[in-house]
Amino acid sequence: MTRSRIALLAGLLLLVPTLVVGALALRAVRLEESRLAAQAVEASRLQLLAGSESINLALAEVREGMLTTLRELSEDNLAERLESWRRGNPLLRNAFVWEAGRGLLLPAPGRQLTEEEAAFVARYQGLFAGRIPWEFPGADQPPPPAAAAYSSRSELRQLSQASPATAAAVGGGRAQGWRPWFWENRLYLLAWSESPDGRRRYGVELEMMALLSRLVDILPAAPPPGETYALLDDAGAVCFQRGPAVITATTRPLLALPVGPALPHWQVALYAPAAGAAGGGGVRLFGTLLVAIFVVAILAGGGLLLWEGQRHQRDARRKTSFVANVSHELKTPLTTIRMYAELLGEADEAPEKRHRYLAVIQGECQRLTRLVNNVLDFSRLEQGRRDYQRRPCDLAEVVKSTLAAQGGRLAAAGLHCQLNLPAPPLTLVSDRDALEQVLLNLLDNALKYAATGGELQIAAAVTDGAIKVGILDRGPGIPEAHRQKIFDKFHRVDDTLTARQPGSGLGLAISRQLLRDLGGDLLWRLRPGGGSCFEMILPRTERSS
Amino acid sequence: MKIPRSLRPLLALLLLAAVLPALALAAAPAVRVQVSLDRPQLPAGSPQTAVIKVALDAPARPGDGERPPINLTLVLDRSGSMAGEKLERARAAVIEALRRLGPRDIFALVTYDHSVETVVPAQPASNSEWIEGRIRGIAAGGNTALFAGVSQGAAEVRKHLAGPYIHRIILLSDGLANVGPSTPDDLGRLGGALLKEGISVTTVGVGTDFNEDLMTRLAARSDGNHYFVAESRDLSRIFASELGDVLSVVARKVIIEIECPPTVRPLRIIGREGRISGQRVEVGMNQLYGGQQKYVLIEVETPAGRPQQTLELARVRTTYENSRTAKAETANARAMASFTASATEVRRSASPEVYQAVVENEMAAARDKALDLYNSGKREEAAQELKDTSATLQQKGEAAGLGAVAAPAAALSQEADEFQKEDLSSARKKEIRSESFKSRTQQKDY
Known part of the structure; x- marks a missing residue:
């Protein structure tokens, strides 16, 4: 079957590239999605970095400011100066002066401490008692690895802020410090400075609330x-x-970055609960949907084109074979007629012979007429131009008269016709000519294909609202493969030019169309015991159509 | 022109008469400082304790006078619990407040749930149509990030911190802060830091679910007002009252320094928060409202005096910025006491006004302390604190011959039963806190 192979090939040519392109597109969508996600994460990371960097910078400013102020604070009346600084600056919480050997001078040990001062003293007891070093491990040292990602600007800044303290420590031996302090699970920040003589250490505690605010x-x-x-x-x-x-x-958090050494263990974090995923998911869903629509559209369009092509090809083939058949059909009776007409022209023929020749010519003419009528009917039916003359008529009478007219042909073909009609008159409203034409077509078929069966039975039955007329023969029947197609236009079981029986392939198509136009139908059934059964179904009352 | 010699003095007098009122007006201080003692006559012969009342009177500004512009930021809680009537009333109150502002005033609005949103960035209040639209668009939902809200509010105020404005944040909340720093102490310290920048936070607690300790502490430490609003329909009135205060500010950055001579020892500040260092006492207020009196009570210990001796107990120096002229002004006063051997003299001289102030503040302080004790589960101690204070106040009152003035202190012993017996309702606690707050800061009734 080359035809089906070509169809298969065409289908594959359509399907495979489409699927390949679809798969590639899906892959591209996935890639794009993951790229977008990565981009979003990177953008967020940069945002976080910027955040932590701003915090670091802000804290660096604070720290620089505090340390500078502390450094420049005059030594005389130090406690009073520190106190007034603390009172005026919102970022300061407590101030202190500590002297080695004497302990705390501010808050003054003698007088009654306020709650805040008492808490301060308790908080930094370890520091003032010398149990804990003043320098914070890790402070004023190169940034920890976590900070390695900071921009060069930040690093420069950190370097520059690290230098004064170190320089001072080296140069004048005057130490300064910025001390993160953990107490009862909370972070406190202390800025301190050493007096030039190295005996005193004084400084301030930052107000974390103001700083955070x-x-x-x-x-x-x-x-x-x-x-x-x-x-x-x-x-x-x-x-x-x-x-x-x-x-x-x-x-x-989706992402969390340490703020850095300024606020140890603090983090800036990004949360994108489901929202980020939904965004990426949206791209994927949308992309997949687009690809699916694209693939389906291509497959549907291509399939439709293929199917149309196939159909047109089939129709063209049928029409070619129809034309060839019809020409053949027309030629056969014409040849016969010409031959007999020539015989008639020869004068020495006996009169009885001449009668026979005339009868043959007449028969062939009738056959020709039927053929031409069928072709004309077909084109009329195709164009929907056939007019039906619906009148009350008696089906039994129609059947009988048609049989009577064809009796000679039937008998000649050796078909014994058996009529089996119910008693009451089978009256109905219909087009008598159309009914006759259908019957004629069916009888013709029986004559052509089922004459070998020797038997033809015509039976009618009345059901609710319909009359069924069965034409049953004992012919060879219809091969399985053709049962669905016998009512198609131009379809012939044997459509080769050398077919034993002439035909146009239109009889059954026309008959079914006629009956359907009249509100009935024509069906084929396998006759039990062999042969075919064509069943005409006719509505008893006229249906408006 | 020749003027007869006899007329010259008259002319000079006339000129003086014309110039004097102008001088007086220009020199009229915005704040009058009055110092009084609970017992101007102290018993001689033994060391005594005396209470110095430093009252700051700010006369109401004449209505037509130009008032200083206001830099107001409203911080509105829009957490889920505010949904419905509360938020609706709050929105209406905010809009009403906005309409009271003039074109020179700055207005900003920050809302917070678990996150903060600056609904109206700081801008002149003249653009009220747009602002009102923004206010009407506020919807409720989420948690309560009070710290972030106040911080953002402060950030908005800071945009105009340098201008000649009265800086004020009004915080309205109905719930417990549950995102970020949330303890009364943390928020109190934030308030203290803001006060140093001249920003006061007025807190308005709506309903019975907010943390009254946090809200009063924040207001107290930043010298703002505190309002307890049980019913949200009172919000408009409260906002009007608060704005009335803010619009009538006559002095800012008020610092009262009380310096005692070496023989006199300052013991404590009654009611208010302040600093005592050595012989010096310092109390600060962010602003004084016109037509309202604020005062500070300081208890000092005097040495034993001789009869007829006069002793200076303290010099009071008040510095403030006149909000109309934006100039620093100073007012000084002295507290003088004399000693007498006669107990009748002592009793006769006793000042009911000062003693009433003492009673009110002591009661408020005792209630606050009792409530703190109660909240930490020490009900017995809370009741005892109230009973003790009640007894002490009444006893002192009797001794000073001011039993009638001290009579209200009897109420404390009844409240002691309340503290001891049943579970205090949340609303009652808020009432106690806000009443104490009012007494201790002399906030006007609302």
């Missing part, structure tokens, strides 16, 4: 939709956040 501006004011930035304290709790996410103790 100032940092509120550091996170992006309007984070991208769905994203939430937060500053997490050393216990991992949210200090403040920007963005819509509700962060609980169990919420895991």
